[in-house]
Amino acid sequence: MASTYLLCLGLGFLILFHACFAQIAQGTDATREQQQQQQRFQTQCNIQDLNALEPQQRVESEAGVTEFWDQNDEQLQCANVAVFRHRIQQRGLVVPSYTNTPELFYVVQGIHGAVFPGCPETYQESQQRSSESQSRSQDQHQKVRQIREGDLVALPTGSANWIYNDGPSELVVVALVDVGNSDNQLDQFLRKFYLGGNPQPQLQGYSQSQGSRYQGSQGGEGGDRSRRGGNLFRGFDERLLAEAFNANPDLISKLQGPQMQKGIIVRVEEELRVLSPQRGREQEQEQEQEFQGSGDNGIEETICTMKLKHNINDPSGADAYNPRGGRVTTVNRFNLPILRYIQLSAEKGNLYQNAMMAPHWNLNAHSVVYITRGNGRMQIVAENGENVFDGQIREGQLIVVPQGFAVVKRASNRGLEWISFKTNDVAMTSQLAGRASVIRGLPLDVIQNSFQVSRDEAQRLKYNRQELTVFSPGPRSQ
Amino acid sequence: MASTYLLCLGLGFLILFHACFAQIAQGTDATREQQQQQQRFQTQCNIQDLNALEPQQRVESEAGVTEFWDQNDEQLQCANVAVFRHRIQQRGLVVPSYTNTPELFYVVQGIHGAVFPGCPETYQESQQRSSESQSRSQDQHQKVRQIREGDLVALPTGSANWIYNDGPSELVVVALVDVGNSDNQLDQFLRKFYLGGNPQPQLQGYSQSQGSRYQGSQGGEGGDRSRRGGNLFRGFDERLLAEAFNANPDLISKLQGPQMQKGIIVRVEEELRVLSPQRGREQEQEQEQEFQGSGDNGIEETICTMKLKHNINDPSGADAYNPRGGRVTTVNRFNLPILRYIQLSAEKGNLYQNAMMAPHWNLNAHSVVYITRGNGRMQIVAENGENVFDGQIREGQLIVVPQGFAVVKRASNRGLEWISFKTNDVAMTSQLAGRASVIRGLPLDVIQNSFQVSRDEAQRLKYNRQELTVFSPGPRSQ
C-alpha cells in the first residue's frame, strides 16, 4: 500500500466578493479575521458509554460508494461533527460540491482538487499542447492539486471541490464535516450542495432519511419532496438559468438533470484530462508555500496560493518518535496555516506492536479518532472516574474522545495506526504518565498527600517512566 | 426622493471603563479584541418554504410608528436576527435607547446620532453663539452625526442612540438587530432598553406580547406586569435616583414617567437644537476617518472618532457596474472598519429593468434582503435542489437567503433595488454563472462528466455569459 495512488483534484470555486477581493488576496486582514471564528455550537455530552462505530448508511454511485457514520450517535452529537467515507473506483469522479462548514479529510488511499474564490484561472493550455490534440479546444481553469495516501486536506467553508481517482486502485477518503464550527450559521445537520450529478437525498443531508431533521414532515408532500434529491441547478427556473448562462433550454435541462445514473461518483470514460504540473514540481511549490506560511505572519500568504494539504503520514515529519514504540505526527495551524481559519487540526499515530500511547487528556478539543490500520485496545475515562469505553478498536472504526476525558491506547501485536481529527487549530493534550506528564510537574509532597503514598512511591510515580509520548512495550506487557 | 432629508443624530452614551479607557482610546488591543467575537447562536434552519415578509406588528408613537417583522418567523429564526422599521414624522425624535447586541440600519429616507463610551463632550457652544440666544444657556455634548438617504449606520453593542428627523418629510429607517451575534450574552429575543419616553411593552421586546418569550407567565401577575412598559428609570427607587442625580423627587418622577403620550417617538415643538458641523464639513471629516480606517491597521483608529456610517447608495462607490444592467455596492470591514467589531456587513443592489443578478450562494453568511424600491422575481434553492422560494418581491418586503442556499434575482420592467444585511463582516458569495463563476473555474472535462454534456456544450456553459455580477437583459428575457 505504497503511496502510488495519484489523484487529480481541482476545486471549482469562484467568488463574488465586491471590491474587497483585492484586499483578501493581499492577505492582510481578511485571513486574520476569518481565523477568529472559534466558538462551537452547544452540544449534549451526557456520555455514559462510547462505542467503536462503523458507518451506518451506504449510498451507491456509478463509480463508488459513500458511507456515513450516524450523525445522531451521541458521541458524534457531543463532538458536533459528521463523518463520511468515499470509496472511489478507478477513474471515478466525485462531482463538485460545497458545504456550509469547514471540512478536513484524510486520504487513506488515493486524489482531490480545490479552487479559491476569485482566484484567476492560472492553468492554461499552451498553444503547442493544444495543437497536439486537434480535436480538443483550449482550456484554462483554476489550480488543481494532486493528493496521495497520508495527505490531510483542509476545505474552507463554502468552497466547492471535486475529486478524481486516476490511480490504479480504489481511492478511500475519510472526511470530517465540522458542523459544530462557528463558520456554520445554519443548524447542526450536515448539508451538501452538489453542483452536478444526480445526488440521492441521503447524500445531501443523510439524516433527513432518518427522520431526525425534517421531523413531522416525513408524511405527505414534504416527505416526498425531500426524497427527490437532485443537484443545485434543478431548483431554478429553466428560463432564468437559460438567461443567466445565455444558453439554450436543452443545455440547461442537462445541467438540471444530467442523463446519468444516480449518484455523485461518475465513471469517466476516457481519462480525465486536466492541466496539472508534474508531481515533483508541484511538491516543490507546496514546500515553498509551507515555508512562507509557517512564519509568524502566515497572514501575508494569499488565499489563492494557500496550501491546503499536508502529508501527515510521512515518517520524517514525526513530532514524537520512539524507535521501540512508534511515532506521532501533528498537523495544526503552525505547519498548515489554513487550519487557523477553519479551527481544526489532526494527529496521526503509528504504534508498533504492543506499544502504548501515554495516557492523557485533551485540554481544548474533542478528538475524533479513525483507525487506519491494525487494532488495539482503548480506554476512555469520564470526570467521575468511570470508564466510558474499554474495548478493542480496529481498522475502519471511529470513536470520539471528548474534551477533558482521559484516554489510553495500546496496540495489539499487529500494531495500531489512526488519524485523529481535533476540533481546535492548536489542540493541546496533557499526559498523565511519562517524562512530560502532569505528575512529573507536581512537587513530591503534593503527590504524597494526594495519593497517601510514601516519598519513595511518589518518586517512582514521577520518574519510573522516562519516555515522552510513545511508550515502548515494557516487561509488564503481555 | 432625492437625498434632501436631514436628520441630526447623537448617541448619548458614556462609559465607565475603569483605568482602561485610555488604552481603548489609543485603539491598541481593545478594538482588535472586540472583533473576535464571531460565533453566532445556534439556529433552527429546517426551511422548506420561504415567504416575502411584511411587518407584523405596528406600534404608534406621538410622532411616528415602529413596525416589527415577526421574530418567530422561521426564516428570521434561522438567520437569528430581528428587524424593525421606524417611520418618523417631521420633527420626530426617537428617544435614546440601547440594545444588548449590535445593530445595523439603513436610511431608506432621512437622520441619526451616536456617542461612544467615555468620549469627551467635544461639541461645545461658543460664547458668541450663546450670547445670540440670550434665553438659552450654553450646552456641550458628544459628537452628533447627520444621516441621509442611502446611509448604512452601525451601532456597537450596548451603545445608546437617538434619532431626530429635521427633514421636510417622513424619515424611514430599517434596522437589523443581530440577536444571533456573539456580543449578545442574553437569549435570542430582541430587547430594547429605553432611556426616556413612555415605551409600550411591544417596543421593548415585542415578542413578549405574542406569548413566545414569557411562556407560561402570561396569565396572572407576571403577564400583567410585562404589559406595563416604561423607561429604564422607572424601575429604580425614586429616592435612590434622587440621591444619584442629586436632584429633587419631582424632577426624578418626570424622569421615571415623562408627562407625554405613549411611545418613543416624540414631537419636538420648536426645532431640536443640537450642535452640528456644516454638512459639507462633516462629510470631509468622515472621509478623513475613512482614509485612516481602510489602511491595514484600522486598529489605530480610536473608538471615539470611529466612523459609524457609509453611504451605500452612492453610484460612485459601486463595486460592480454594468451600464446595461445596474450596480451592486458592498460595505464591509474594509470600507467601514467598525463592522469588524460587530461582525456584520451589507450589500446594496440596483437592477435596471429586466436585468438579473448572477445566481450565487453565500459562503459564510446569511443575507437578509429588504426591497427598497421596485419589484422583481426571486428564486432560492436549498441543498436538496428544491426551491424554497419562487415568487415576486416588492418594495417594503423582507426575505432571508440562508447561508449556502443558492439565489437568483431578476428585476421587473420597473427595476429592483434592495439592501441586504449580511451576518459576517466579510460576507462572501460565489457565482454559478458569469465570468467569475465556479463553472468558469472548473476544467472542461469535469463539467463534461458532471453534467454528461459534450465538450462544446461544456464550453458554452463556461463562456457564453461574459458579464461579471450584474447581467444585462439578454435576447431571451421576456
Next chain:
Amino acid sequence: MASTYLLCLGLGFLILFHACFAQIAQGTDATREQQQQQQRFQTQCNIQDLNALEPQQRVESEAGVTEFWDQNDEQLQCANVAVFRHRIQQRGLVVPSYTNTPELFYVVQGIHGAVFPGCPETYQESQQRSSESQSRSQDQHQKVRQIREGDLVALPTGSANWIYNDGPSELVVVALVDVGNSDNQLDQFLRKFYLGGNPQPQLQGYSQSQGSRYQGSQGGEGGDRSRRGGNLFRGFDERLLAEAFNANPDLISKLQGPQMQKGIIVRVEEELRVLSPQRGREQEQEQEQEFQGSGDNGIEETICTMKLKHNINDPSGADAYNPRGGRVTTVNRFNLPILRYIQLSAEKGNLYQNAMMAPHWNLNAHSVVYITRGNGRMQIVAENGENVFDGQIREGQLIVVPQGFAVVKRASNRGLEWISFKTNDVAMTSQLAGRASVIRGLPLDVIQNSFQVSRDEAQRLKYNRQELTVFSPGPRSQ
C-alpha cells in the same frame, strides 16, 4: 483580617503538544489565537425576579468544605456560569484537578498553585538544601505561586491546579467556572476531573445529584454508577496503568483509590514542603511580568512565565477613588494579560458607609457579584423598566446582573464590599448618572424632549452630580 495568610500553590500540568510547543513558548501566535474564542453558549434569560443567593450544596472533606451555588438557578443559567467556594482548614491541601473551561477565583482569605503545559521543572532543590535534610531526596517541579487575600487568580482551560493553606487560619476561595465560555466544547454543566483524592460525585459535577444532568438515568445501574465518584485514575485498567507508569500494581491501586477519607481537601500531617521563592522576591518577579504584559504586545510574553494573579484589593491600584465614597478596581486583559485568553475580567468594589455606586448598565458582559464584606441595598432593572431585584445583600451572598440590565448599589452604614466576575475580558459599563454618564453626553434639547422637562431641569439632570463612579453620601441619604 490582614493579608497574613500564606498559601503555596502549584499547578501540576504538563502538556503533550507535538512539535509546536516551542512556538507557543515564543508566544507568537498561539496566544493570539486562544484569545479569539469569545462567543458564549446560548442562554435562557427569561428573568423576572432575582434573589441574593446562598450556596445550596455542601460537600465535606477531611480538611475543609466545598460549597456550591445551585447551577440550575435561573440567574446562573442566564450568566451560564457555575460558582463554588472552598473553605480550607489550616494545612489543608486541595488535590490537583482540572476543568474543561476557564476558571477565575478570588481569595477571600488565604494560597494556590498552577503549572503550564510543557513548561520545564524550573524549581529544583539545590544540593546544599538537600543535604540539610538527609532523609529527603532531591525534588524538582514546576513553578509554584503564592496567593494572599485579595488576589484574583486565572486558570486556563484544562490546566491542573492544587491549593494548599499554609496560613494560620481558614483559607476561603470563591471560584467562577465559566461553563458558558467558548473554550468549553462539552455541555453547560460543571465538570471537575480530579487527579487524586477520593472525590464524592457532587464535587465532579454536583448537579448530577440533582437530577438535572443525567435525566432519566437516575434509577438503575446508571444512577448508582454515577454516585460512586473517584479520581481519574480509577477508570483505567490497573495493568495498563502499571505499564504506563512502569510501576507495580500495589502502587497503582493506591493511585486509583487512595487510602484516605472521602473528599478532595486532605490534611497534611507535617507542613507541605515545596520550593518557593521568598514572598518578597516572588512579587518582584510578578511585577516584571506585569510590566511586560501590559505593553501593546502582551503577546510576546510566554505562557510558561505568564502571570496568573493580580491583587485586586490593593488600594493603590484603584481605578476610581472618592475619599468620601470608596473605590473601585478593575482587573482585565490590560493589567492581567492571561484574561484575554480566557475572556473574563473582574471588578472589586469597596463602598464606605452610605456611599453609592453610580447606576449603570453592562454593555458587553454579565456581572456575577459576590459580597465579600458588609451589606447594602441593590436594585436591578430589566429592559421593560421593571426591577427584577430590590433588596438587601450581605457578606457571602451572590447575585447576577445580566448584560444590559441597569443596576445600583448603596452601602449600609457598615459599608459594602464585593468582587464581580465579568464574562468579557474587557467588560464595559455605561453610567446613568454622574460626570461620565450617558445623560451628560446628550444634548440638552434631547433630554428636554425625552423627559418633557424644562431646559433648567435638563441642566440639573446633566450637571448636579459631578462625581464620577463612586458617589459620596449626599444630604438626601438617610
